[in-house]
Structure formats: structure tokens, C-alpha cells
Amino acid sequence: xxxxxxxxxxxxxxxxxxxxxxxxxxxxxxxxxxxxxxxxxxxxxxxxxxxxxxxxxxxxxxxxxxxxxxxxxxxxxxxxxxxxxxxxxxxxxxxxxxxxxxxxxxxxxxxxxxxxx
Numbered sequence: 001x002x003x004x005x006x007x008x009x010x011x012x013x014x015x016x017x018x019x020x021x022x023x024x025x026x027x028x029x030x031x032x033x034x035x036x037x038x039x040x041x042x043x044x045x046x047x048x049x050x051x052x053x054x055x056x057x058x059x060x061x062x063x064x065x066x067x068x069x070x071x072x073x074x075x076x077x078x079x080x081x082x083x084x085x086x087x088x089x090x091x092x093x094x095x096x097x098x099x100x101x102x103x104x105x106x107x108x109x110x111x112x113x114x115x116x117x
Contacts, residue, residue, distance in 0.1 A: 033046065
């Protein structure tokens with residue numbers, strides 16, 4: 001998946017395109033990540049969550065825009081609540097919103113953009 005970043009340089013809109021950077025090693029849950037872009041205002045990361053993977057409930061300190069690019073499974077919430085997800089879908093998480101990923105029945109590609117307050 002190609003990523004294009006647009007900036008304003010001397011009053012002109014400039015851009016730079018790049019392919020996905022190398023994937024990191026899998027974490028304890030089995031998901032892998034690739035940081036796509038980082039700035040003082042936030043970061044964008046791609047996550048590959050394979051079939052059968054369960055990502056424990058966690059929360060971020062920033063606003064997160066979670067775009068399900070491909071895949072199907074469940075978004076897990078505290079209190080044993082679950083929401084089915086199916087690509088394409090967008091979740092917007094407020095800071096501190098606890099969530100996890102479970103019952104992944106199709107490999108999932110998730111794009112997460114955190115925006116610092």
C-alpha cells in the first residue's frame with residue numbers, strides 16, 4: 001500500500017510517496033506493525049492481525065482513527081462486550097478508550113493514526 005505525505009514548503013504543496021516500511025517482529029499477541037509516518041502531531045502505523053490472533057484490551061493516550069482496510073473479527077470492549085467489524089470500517093477512539101481485537105476470522109490490515117492533543 002503506497003502512502004503519500006503532503007507538506008507545505010515555502011507556500012507550495014509538496015508530496016512524497018513511499019511503500020510500506022519493513023514490518024517489525026510479531027509482538028506477544030502475534031500482530032506485526034509497520035510505522036508509516038511520524039510527526040510532532042502524531043503517528044500512523046499499519047498493523048497486520050492474523051487469523052486467530054487476540055490483541056488484549058489496551059488504550060491510547062491520544063485520539064485514534066482506526067481504519068479496517070481488510071479483514072473481519074471483533075472489537076473487544078470492557079465488560080465482555082464485542083462489536084463485529086468487517087472491512088472497510090472506521091473506528092474513532094477517544095483518549096483512554098479501552099479496546100482490543102479478538103476472534104479474527106480474516107487476516108486484518110488495520111491503519112491507526114494517533115493525533116496528539
